[in-house]
Amino acid sequence: MAELKTISLDELELVGVTQSESEMDVSVNFPFTPAFPATTGMELEGGHTVVYFEIEPGKELGTHTDSPEELIICLDGDEVEAWAGGATGVISAGDLAVIPPMAPHGFRNTGSVTARFLGVFSDSTTVSEFEADLEPFGERTVKA
Numbered sequence: 820m821a822e823l824k825t826i827s828l829d830e831l832e833l834v835g836v837t838q839s840e841s842e843m844d845v846s847v848n849f850p851f852t853p854a855f856p857a858t859t860g861m862e863l864e865g866g867h868t869v870v871y872f873e874i875e876p877g878k879e880l881g882t883h884t885d886s887p888e889e890l891i892i893c894l895d896g897d898e899v900e901a902w903a904g905g906a907t908g909v910i911s912a913g914d915l916a917v918i919p920p921m922a923p924h925g926f927r928n929t930g931s932v933t934a935r936f937l938g939v940f941s942d943s944t945t946v947s948e949f950e951a952d953l954e955p956f957g958e959r960t961v962k963a
Contacts, residue, residue: 826850834847842881843880868944874933884948897931
C-alpha cells in the first residue's frame with residue numbers, strides 16, 4: 820500500500836543561490852529528491868521531480884534550461900516577468916506556465932512582494948544548466 824508523503828512549504832530549509840555579476844538571488848529546495856543539500860529526504864515514486872523557490876522583489880532566477888518539461892505554479896507574487904524561448908510575459912499568484920524541455924527561461928520579480936513558485940518536472944531526473952556558475956555550488960549545472 821502506498822504511503823502518503825507530505826511536506827509543509829513554509830517549513831522547508833531553503834538554500835540561497837546567487838551568481839556573481841547578475842541580479843540572480845533565489846532561495847530554493849527540491850523537496851522530493853535526495854540530490855539537493857536542503858532536501859527533506861522524501862522521494863516521489865514515479866517520474867517527477869519537484870522544486871520550490873522564492874524570489875525577492877528586484878531579484879531574479881536567471882536564464883537556464885531544464886532537461887524535462889516543467890509546470891510552474893505561481894503561489895504568491897503580484898508581478899513577475901517570465902521568459903521562455905522567444906516568448907515573454909507577466910505572471911502572478913494563481914498563474915500556471917509550462918516550460919518546454921531545454922527552452923531557455925527565467926523569472927524576474929518586478930513586484931512588491933516575495934514571489935513563491937512550485938515547479939513540477941515531468942521526469943524523475945532533472946538537469947538544469949545556467950549561463951554562469953551558481954554559488955554556493957561553484958558550477959553552472961544542477962542535477963536533481
